[in-house]
Amino acid sequence: MVNKKDNTENPLKINRRHFFSQLSVGIGSIALGSLLIPDLFKSNNQTLGSKPLGIPHFAPKAKRVIYLFQAGAPSQLETFDYKPTLIKRMGEDLPDSVRNGQRLTGMTSGQDKFPLMPSAAGFKQYGQSGAWISDFFPHMGKIADELCIINSMHTDAINHDPAITFFQTGSQQSGRPSIGSWLSYGLGNENQNLPSFVVLTSRGKGNSQGLYSKLWSSGFLDSKHQGVLMRSGKEPVLYLNDPDGLSRSDKRHLLDHVSSLNKMHHVETGDDEIESRIAQYEMAYRMQMSVPDVMDIKKEPESITKLYGEDVQVAGTFAANALRARRLAESGVRFIQLYHQGWDQHGNLPSEMAGQAKDVDQASAALILDLKQRGMLDDTLVIWGGEFGRTNYCQGKFDPKTFGRDHHPRAFSIWMAGGGIKPGITYGQTDEFGYNVVKNPVHMHDFHATLMHAMGIDHEQLTYKYQGRRFKLTDIAGNVINDILT
Incomplete structure (x- = not known):
């Protein structure tokens, strides 16, 4: 009125x-x-598709992932893709109809001839599955019936940096979140005293490509989802230990004051990254107690350390990291990423690859056996493989004793085990030359979609809106490979 x-x-x-x-x-x-303030009106109720974050879309088969990444790209022809045709046609030039004008790297683009080179190792069939595995990997042969060997992987990148970035983030360009960060964002953390995503690195004797923190970065996701690099030695995580003279109670008092200041700043700015910083300070405080314990393999019985081999006693080796990976998985870490460098055999492949294989063969098999005897293999997805494959022809001088192989993205092999993956099968097939996929191709995006499916996530629904676009690990592609799922 x-x-x-x-x-x-x-x-x-x-x-x-x-x-x-x-x-x-x-x-x-x-x-x-x-x-x-772009996030001023962003809802705090973030969702995983139609469900709150932390709840999977459907019942997962795997609770955690251990990814044994072989950085540098091991040759499929010396691992799991047996090609007797290369023995019969050794030294012959690769037919143009097979290569079909494929892009080459600068290391072989100047070659006039592409002489076919058979495997530097013999092959045997193992287990009830009859899987072909090279003589470089006798321990893996013993667990053949636990493995799903995929011989039809293919990727888009032909050089190491974009290829490994593609494998770890779903994009050849830097700046995207890694697999572990996506899983941390979508499913959360099982152990509040440890990060949900942990990275361990080791180095073999072969030619090594660099590893960069962008491979375990959270990209545009909150920084609390990035991978935590754990090192060998007395200080597994840098800057985690307190300076001399600072007691535990003093540290708690200090953190409480810092937290109160950060909360005041958050009220003023609305910046969600401040909340991530508060969470990281608290996680670091709890990790001071939890990390030394979980990384201490001296508590393991002799039967277990023998299973992993002599190298397990040497800090920073692949074997030591594999055993620590099991301990981290047992403690509730959701995604454990191991990188083993040294697989870039452009020359001296017969001797170099034999040494590389010895570094990882026993420990990789031991991890599967260790998880199985603890009843953990059924809900732990283990992955083994590199960023692309190797050529079936010789790079440089034709010499069976010192030859090398160049990069090959068209076809390569990996294996998966446990966590809802069918055991004892070989999936996919390449031609008689081991050059092109001819049956059941598996692209990088398909691999990511299948991994996420095993963790109970529909890869189409786990998205994050950034700069006006909804991003996902599989970008605009990816199909779940149902044939390899239990």
Whole structure:
């Protein structure tokens, strides 16, 4: 009702002119605020598709992943893809109809001939499955019936950096979140005293490509989802230990004060990264107690250390990291990433690859056996493989004793085990030359979609809106390989 005396509206005593003038200022303030603080009106109720984050879309077969990444790309022809045709046609030039104008690296683009070279190792069939595995990997042969060997992997990248970045993040370009970060974002953390994503590195004697922190980065996700690199030695995580003279209670008192200041700053700015920083400080405080314990393999019985081999006693080796990976998995870490460098055999492949295989063969098999005897293999997905394959022809000088193989993205091999993957099968097939996939191709995006499916995630639904676009690990592609799922 309008009061005609003072032209105001009861009971607020606000006239129309004043109301609309203030409304326009308010709308302008909202618009300005949204520009200055993009997340000002972002809902705190983030979801995994139609479900709250932390709850999978469907019942997962795997609770955790241990990824044994062989950085540098081991040759499929010396691991799991047996090609007797290469023995018969050794030294012959690769037919143009097979290569079909494939892009080459700068290391072989100048070659006039591409002489075929058979495997530097013999092959045997193992287990009830009859899987072909090279003589470089006798211990893996003993667990053949636990493995799903995929011989039809293919990728888009032909050089190491974009190829390994593609494998770990779903994109050849830097800046995207890694697999472990996506899983941390979507499913959360099982152990509040340890990160959900841990990285361990080791180095063999072969030619090594660099490893960069972008491979375990959280990209545009909150930084609390990035991988934590754990090193060998007395200080597994840098800057985690307190300086001399600072007691545990002093540290707690300090963190409480820092946290209160950060919370005040968050109220003022609305920056969610401040909340991530608070969470990381608290996690670091708890990790001071949890990390030394979980990384201490001296507590393992002799029967277990023998299973992994002599190298397990040497800090920083693949064997030591494989055993630590099992301990981390047992403690609730969701994604454990191991990188073993040294697989880039452009020359001296027969001797170099034999040494590389010896570094990882026993420990890789031991990890599977260790998980199985603890009843953990059924819900732990283990993956073994590199970023692309190797050519069936010789790089450089034709010499069976010192030859090398160049990069080959068209076809290569990996294996998966446990966590809802069918055991004792070989999936996919290449041609008689081991050059092109001819049956059941598996692209990188298909691999990621299948991995996420095993963890109970529909890869199409786990997205994150950034710069106006909804991103996902599999980008705009990817199909779940149902044939390899239990």
